[in-house]
Amino acid sequence: MPAYTAPLRDFAFVLNELIKVQEIVPTLPGYAEATEDVYASYLEAAAKFCESELAPINRSGDEAGCVFNPADHSVTTPDGFAAAYQQYCELGFPGLDCDPAYGGQGMPKTLAFPVMEMLTSSNVAWSMYPGLSHGAYAAIHAHGTDEQKDAYLPQLVSGEWTGTMCLTEPHCGTDLGLLKSRAEPNGDGSYAISGTKIFISAGEHDLADNIIHLVLARLPDAPKDVKGISLFIVPKFHTDASRNDVFCGSLEHKMGIKANATAVLNFDGAKGYLIGEPNKGLACMFTMMNAARLGCGMQGLGLGEASFQGSLAYAKDRLQMRASNGPAFPEKSADPIIVHPDVRRMLLTQKAYTEAGRALTALLALQLDIEEKHPDADQRKEAADLVALLTPVAKAFMTDNGYIATNLGMQVFGGHGFIREWGMEQLVRDCRISQIYEGTNGIQALDLIGRKVLLDQGQKLRKFSGMVVAFCKAQEGDERMREFVEPLMKLLKDTGELTMHIGMAAMKNRDEAGAAATDYLRVIGHVTYAWLWARMAKVAFDQGDAADPFYQAKITTARFYFAKLLPEVHGLMVSIKSGAAPLMTLDAEHFAFQ
Amino acid sequence: MKALVAVKRVVDYNVKVRVKADGSDVDIANVKMSMNPFDEIAVEEAVRLKEAGKVSEIVVVSLGVKQCEETLRTALAMGADRAVHVETDAELQPLAVAKLLKAVADKEQPSIAILGKQAIDDDANQTGQMLAALLGWGQGTFASKVELNAETATVTREVDGGLETVKLALPVVITADLRLNEPRYVKLPNIMAAKKKPLDKLSPADLGVDIAPRLKTLKVAEPAKRSAGIKVANAAELVAKLKNDAKVL
Numbered sequence: 108m109p110a111y112t113a114p115l116r117d118f119a120f121v122l123n124e125l126i127k128v129q130e131i132v133p134t135l136p137g138y139a140e141a142t143e144d145v146y147a148s149y150l151e152a153a154a155k156f157c158e159s160e161l162a163p164i165n166r167s168g169d170e171a172g173c174v175f176n177p178a179d180h181s182v183t184t185p186d187g188f189a190a191a192y193q194q195y196c197e198l199g200f201p202g203l204d205c206d207p208a209y210g211g212q213g214m215p216k217t218l219a220f221p222v223m224e225m226l227t228s229s230n231v232a233w234s235m236y237p238g239l240s241h242g243a244y245a246a247i248h249a250h251g252t253d254e255q256k257d258a259y260l261p262q263l264v265s266g267e268w269t270g271t272m273c274l275t276e277p278h279c280g281t282d283l284g285l286l287k288s289r290a291e292p293n294g295d296g297s298y299a300i301s302g303t304k305i306f307i308s309a310g311e312h313d314l315a316d317n318i319i320h321l322v323l324a325r326l327p328d329a330p331k332d333v334k335g336i337s338l339f340i341v342p343k344f345h346t347d348a349s350r351n352d353v354f355c356g357s358l359e360h361k362m363g364i365k366a367n368a369t370a371v372l373n374f375d376g377a378k379g380y381l382i383g384e385p386n387k388g389l390a391c392m393f394t395m396m397n398a399a400r401l402g403c404g405m406q407g408l409g410l411g412e413a414s415f416q417g418s419l420a421y422a423k424d425r426l427q428m429r430a431s432n433g434p435a436f437p438e439k440s441a442d443p444i445i446v447h448p449d450v451r452r453m454l455l456t457q458k459a460y461t462e463a464g465r466a467l468t469a470l471l472a473l474q475l476d477i478e479e480k481h482p483d484a485d486q487r488k489e490a491a492d493l494v495a496l497l498t499p500v501a502k503a504f505m506t507d508n509g510y511i512a513t514n515l516g517m518q519v520f521g522g523h524g525f526i527r528e529w530g531m532e533q534l535v536r537d538c539r540i541s542q543i544y545e546g547t548n549g550i551q552a553l554d555l556i557g558r559k560v561l562l563d564q565g566q567k568l569r570k571f572s573g574m575v576v577a578f579c580k581a582q583e584g585d586e587r588m589r590e591f592v593e594p595l596m597k598l599l600k601d602t603g604e605l606t607m608h609i610g611m612a613a614m615k616n617r618d619e620a621g622a623a624a625t626d627y628l629r630v631i632g633h634v635t636y637a638w639l640w641a642r643m644a645k646v647a648f649d650q651g652d653a654a655d656p657f658y659q660a661k662i663t664t665a666r667f668y669f670a671k672l673l674p675e676v677h678g679l680m681v682s683i684k685s686g687a688a689p690l691m692t693l694d695a696e697h698f699a700f701q
Numbered sequence: 702m703k704a705l706v707a708v709k710r711v712v713d714y715n716v717k718v719r720v721k722a723d724g725s726d727v728d729i730a731n732v733k734m735s736m737n738p739f740d741e742i743a744v745e746e747a748v749r750l751k752e753a754g755k756v757s758e759i760v761v762v763s764l765g766v767k768q769c770e771e772t773l774r775t776a777l778a779m780g781a782d783r784a785v786h787v788e789t790d791a792e793l794q795p796l797a798v799a800k801l802l803k804a805v806a807d808k809e810q811p812s813i814a815i816l817g818k819q820a821i822d823d824d825a826n827q828t829g830q831m832l833a834a835l836l837g838w839g840q841g842t843f844a845s846k847v848e849l850n851a852e853t854a855t856v857t858r859e860v861d862g863g864l865e866t867v868k869l870a871l872p873v874v875i876t877a878d879l880r881l882n883e884p885r886y887v888k889l890p891n892i893m894a895a896k897k898k899p900l901d902k903l904s905p906a907d908l909g910v911d912i913a914p915r916l917k918t919l920k921v922a923e924p925a926k927r928s929a930g931i932k933v934a935n936a937a938e939l940v941a942k943l944k945n946d947a948k949v950l
Contacts, residue, residue, distance in 0.1 A: 112715060114902065115733065116731075140893060141894070144771060144774070144896075145892060145893065147770070147771070147895070148774065148778065148887070148892045148895075149776075149889060150777065151735075151894055152886060152887045152889060152892065153777075155886055155887075156886055194886070196885055197888070198887075198888050198889055199888050199889035199890045199891075200889060202889075202890075203889060212889060212890055438928060438929045439929070577926070652730075652731070654730070655730065655731050657731060
């Protein structure tokens with residue numbers, strides 16, 4: 108298993124020098140104490156825990172997996188998982204960014220997200236147990252009655268109980284309108300919930316005393332589609348400690364995140380409590396969807412980072428062949444493979460995607476902090492718009508790139524990458540699901556082109572482009588920045604035209620939007636990363652310490668990004684402009700012949 | 702009973718240090734700094750003694766640049782009660798550190814002073830011993846176990862031949878070895894709590910201590926790079942080479 112060292116220097120760079128959270132966050136109500144030294148102390152404490160406690164049980168957890176015990180419907184998590192969770196709770200991690208009214212520490216997202224990245228890098232399967240709890244916390248906090256909040260939040264904040272989000276059913280995943288689980292009134296204000304939920308992450312385990320399931324189900328006379336879905340709190344154990352009728356039926360056998368229990372949950376008249384308004388369940392769930400999707404995107408980021416650390420160490424250590432232009436280390440039997448251009452291509456791709464992803468995450472975390480706390484409604488709206496636009500981009504682009512990065516990390520190891528004990532193939536397998544769940548990346552692409560761009564006539568996109576243009580304009584006269592600003596301005600212009608082109612085509616044929624969606628999201632992803640790399644280069648140019656190789660490496664990586672990764676947009680644009688016909692022409696019956 | 706614990710800010714143990722181009726020192730610009738690991742063990746021991754009801758107050762002290770405050774805050778978050786920062790940008794050698802600590806001890810009047818056995822940057826392993834001598838206190842260095850009573854401290858020391866147990870009259874200086882304990886993780890809420898604990902600032906001049914270096918560093922160099930080895934055919938050739946080439950036999 109590659110050793111994990113938290114990228115604290117890069118966190119500090121991104122938070123303090125690039126996104127400059129200190130200019131905004133401590134001015135927001137409730138965050139006065141979130142000063143730079145507090146961020147540093149928290150991140151250091153989290154780094155220690157992740158490096159020393161979570162990373163060492165990552166591979167053993169993958170090997171052991173979770174075990175389902177049919178006799179009592181219980182699940183046993185791998186060795187060390189429960190102890191690490193216990194410690195995590197004692198150290199106060201579950202309440203990091205939770206409401207102080209319920210025992211939380213009330214820290215901003217700009218602090219919570221880097222912590223999440225470290226959890227993900229060191230042990231993504233483990234990180235999902237508290238991750239799902241946080242989702243349940245957020246839902247109850249946003250939509251629960253005071254009574255419900257008092258009943259469930261303190262235990263979720265302390266970590267004494269965990270939570271789940273129960274959406275998917277055997278016949279419906281993406282299209283929740285097909286949902287069948289029923290909720291019958293018991294006559295005492297509670298409901299009897301019946302149905303089967305599948306793919307429930309952290310659905311059953313031995314880490315905590317109780318599990319609070321948040322379940323989507325239909326009331327008796329609810330409308331048939333998505334407008335007839337309500338949200339219910341269904342605890343595994345009632346407040347009087349009696350067992351509720353919700354039981355784990357089995358665990359899925361998965362490609363990755365094997366140490367996280369992906370449960371089938373059977374609700375057999377389980378007692379549940381309505382949360383939020385009847386038939387508004389989906390809306391309740393969606394209030395925390397942005398944060399959940401960003402969290403999912405960060406799995407691509409975190410696993411890419413873990414893989415990069417492994418492949419970088421290996422590339423410096425592994426001696427094979429000589430550098431093309433003569434031995435770099437004549438005294439050794441061969442040169443370390445980092446001398447070879449193709450190995451450098453792989454390492455730099457990992458580095459460039461990972462560091463830009465970290466920057467994007469911090470940028471969006473800051474918008475979430477502003478959206479939640481800023482006293483000015485316009486500022487909140489601006490932030491919310493940017494989050495809405497870039498959330499599908501962050502989710503899909505970061506997980507796709509995470510998959511690219513983990514796969515390259517495995518490739519750097521050659522045959523050893525394919526061998527389990529090196530730990531590199533686990534990162535690929537663990538990353539793969541992030542492209543699928545929390546809305547597949549295809550769905551993210553449709554969300555971007557449809558709801559976020561075309562449906563609002565490109566308003567959010569224009570605002571975003573305006574920010575990028577403003578950045579470019581501000582660099583006028585700075586000769587050092589020309590190599591970044593010129594291609595970025597050209598790319599913005601092309602992207603604007605491309606968006607118009609898709610919009611026009613989609614007016615005649617809706618399939619045109621669907622056909623363009625995935626390529627289009629990748630274009631917007633590249634625009635975003637190019638902007639962030641240009642900004643990082645700017646910070647590096649301006650900081651003035653020429654002796655510090657950290658900044659020089661930022662500039663060099665920005666150049667790599669513009670030269671070697673960004674040109675992908677040209678191919679994507681050609682593909683988009685070829686339209687829907689190449690996809691839609693082939694008759695479904697003619698895809699294969701016997 | 703009051704405990705005084707000294708903590709030093711050093712280059713993090715994970716960092717591979719480089720020598721400055723002019724050979725004057727190790728380059729610590731933009732390098733991750735942390736609390737000296739042996740000092741962390743010293744803080745942990747004090748906190749455990751407090752939790753066991755043997756110690757009533759823990760004062761942590763650090764000497765050096767402004768950023769030592771961060772190291773002190775970490776110690777406060779681990780459970781120390783208050784901090785003293787003797788701020789100076791000047792180079793501090795073990796004797797100066799011991800004199801400054803003595804001055805702080807004179808003010809604070811602790812019954813027990815706990816230090817790391819050495820700092821991982823200069824590895825001097827002198828400060829605790831010098832401090833005990835300056836104070837005229839007993840010393841229990843390289844401690845792997847500490848039992849504190851009202852009048853005495855029983856300290857198990859890691860010495861070359863094994864373990865040695867000494868009984869010392871209080872007040873006493875103890876220096877922590879690696880196996881004394883395993884320092885705890887900082888609880889997150891304690892980070893904010895630590896910010897509210899008192900941190901007093903002093904200067905070497907306030908304490909009336911002359912910190913002028915007595916030692917001069919002539920040159921700092923990296924260890925010589927290992928050259929490639931050779932394979933010998935048999936034991937006889939090995940012995941011959943050790944005799945004739947290496948001249949170690």
